[in-house]
Amino acid sequence: xxxxxxxxxxxxxxxxxxxxxxxxxxxxxxxxxxxxxxxxxxxxxxxxxxxxxxxxxxxxxxxxxxxxxxxxxxxxxxxxxxxxxxxxxxxxxxxxxxxxxxxxxxxxxxxxxxxxxxxxxxxxxxxxxxxxxxxxxxxxxxxxxxxxxxxxxxxxxxxxxxxxxxxxxxxxxxxxxxxxxxxxxxxxxxxxxxxxxxxxxxxxxxxxxxxxxxxxxxxxxxxxxxxxxxxxxx
Ligand SMILES: Nc1ncnc2c1ncn2[C@@H]1O[C@H](COP(=O)(O)OP(=O)(O)OP(=O)(O)O)[C@@H](O)[C@H]1O
Ligand SMILES: [Mg+2]
Numbered sequence: 001x002x003x004x005x006x007x008x009x010x011x012x013x014x015x016x017x018x019x020x021x022x023x024x025x026x027x028x029x030x031x032x033x034x035x036x037x038x039x040x041x042x043x044x045x046x047x048x049x050x051x052x053x054x055x056x057x058x059x060x061x062x063x064x065x066x067x068x069x070x071x072x073x074x075x076x077x078x079x080x081x082x083x084x085x086x087x088x089x090x091x092x093x094x095x096x097x098x099x100x101x102x103x104x105x106x107x108x109x110x111x112x113x114x115x116x117x118x119x120x121x122x123x124x125x126x127x128x129x130x131x132x133x134x135x136x137x138x139x140x141x142x143x144x145x146x147x148x149x150x151x152x153x154x155x156x157x158x159x160x161x162x163x164x165x166x167x168x169x170x171x172x173x174x175x176x177x178x179x180x181x182x183x184x185x186x187x188x189x190x191x192x193x194x195x196x197x198x199x200x201x202x203x204x205x206x207x208x209x210x211x212x213x214x215x216x217x218x219x220x221x222x223x224x225x226x227x228x229x230x231x232x233x234x
Contacts, residue, residue, distance in 0.1 A: 001024050001025055001026040001028075001060065001061060001154070001155065001186055002022070002023065002024040002047070002058075002059070002060050002078075002155060002186075002188070003023055003057075003058070003059040003060075004020060004021060004022040004023070004043075004046075004047065004056070004058050005021055005056050005057045005058070005059070006019050006020070006021055006055065006056040006057075007019075007020050007021075007046065007053035007055060007056030007057070007058065007066075008020075008053060008054045008055040008056060009039075009042055009043075009046050009051050009052075009053050009054065010054055015210060016039045016042040016210050017039045017042055017043060017046070017053075017210045017211075018210045018211050019056075019211065019212075020039070020043060020056075020207070020210070020211070020212055021056075021212065022043070022188075022205060022212075024155070024186060024188060024203075025186075026154075026186055027181070027184060027185075027186055028186060028187075028202040028203060029177065029180075029181050029186075029187045029189065029200055029201050029202050030187070030188050030189070030201060030202065030203045030204070030205070031188075031189045031190070031191055031197040031198065031200075031201040031203075031204045031205070032188070032189070032190045032191075032204070032205045032206075032207055033190075033191055033192065033194040033197060033198075033204065033205070033206055033207070033231060034192075034206055034207035034208055035192070035208065036192075037209075038207045038208050038209060038210065039207055039209075039210040040159070040160075040190040040207060041082075041083060041159050041160075041190065042210075043190070043207070044080055044157045044159050044188070044190055045080070046058070046066075047065075047073075047078065047080075047157065047188075048070055048073055048074075048078060048079075048080040048157065049065065049066075049068055049069055049070035049072070049073040050070050050080075052066065052067075053066055060073075060076065060077070060078060060155070061077070061154070063076075065078075074151060074153075077152070077153055077154040077155060078153055078154070078155045078156075078157065079148040079149075079151050079153035079155075079156050079157065080148070080157045080159065081144050081145055081148050081156070081157065081158045081159060081161065082159050083159045083160050083163065084163065084164070085140055085141045085143070085144025085145070085161070086144055087132040087135075087140055087143050087144055087147065088132060089131065089132050089133030090131060090132075090133060091131070091132055092128065092129050092130060092131055092132065093124055093127050093128045093129070093130055093132055093135070093143060094128045094129065096132050096143055096147050097114065097117065097124075097143075097146060097147055097150050098150075099147070113149075113150055113152070114150075117146050117149060117150065120146070120149075120176070120179060120180070120183065121142050121143075121145075121146050121176070123139055123142065124139070124142060124143060124146055127139065136169075137164060137165055137169070138165050138166070138169035138172060138173070141161055141162075141165065141169075141173060142172075142173070142176065145158065145161065145176065149180075149185075153185075154186060155186045155187075155188065156180070156185055156186070156187055156188070157187075157188045157189075157190075158177070158187065158188070158189045158190065159190050160190055160191060160192060161173050161177075161189070161191075162174070162191065162193050162196070163192070170193065170196065171196075174196050174197075174199070174200055177189065177200050178200050181200070189201070194221075194227075194231045194232055195232055195233070198218040198221055198222070198232075199218065201218055202217070203215070203216070203217060204216065204217070204218060204221055206221075206227065206231070214227060222234075
């Protein structure tokens, strides 16, 4: 479904990604783990069209997207929930969700979509008339995810959805990621919380200093002695 092939990404002279390749099949949950500054967010931002690769290609459902504008990529079915989520604090939960459906494809079916979203996120149904700014951190993260699902993405990318959340809420977020998979969503997840992320992943990549240094199934990660000490605290 997604084929990131051998990309280089720079911020001016600084090379943030070097020869990075990532593949995702439809319906998979794929994770990218790695330390601060490794290039995880840069990878997601590049797929979303917010950065342009200087080399390599990105294909989504068989079409090149690496020269497309960010809004075209969203309309093409990929959505990004950035670090820390992003909601409109002065709008209600309901209005935030409606704003999420403002793209050509999603608008007509937004009404049918809401009940499905509320089923996946019951807490948002209870809070539908509350201002987003008054939600807890975890609820806000869920709203950010729910909002991007309103746009009917076929691939959803989540940038560290568990960051800054209490352990119980982190567990809830990972439960949602699991239920999204059961609903058939394809998910690309970036996480520092490698232990938990590996449990929900079909396939995983480790990125360090802009380069992919390891990839495999979660069992392969568990077996690797370097990864065990450096990332899994085992
Ligand atoms: N706009 C920018 N201009 C210059 N350098 C940047 C910019 N954005 C990111 N970088 C640099 O690129 C590298 C990769 O950053 P990136 O945000 O992709 O890392 P990350 O893996 O997401 O880290 P974290 O886990 O802390 O979120 C870092 O060294 C960062 O300082
Ligand atoms: Mg990041």
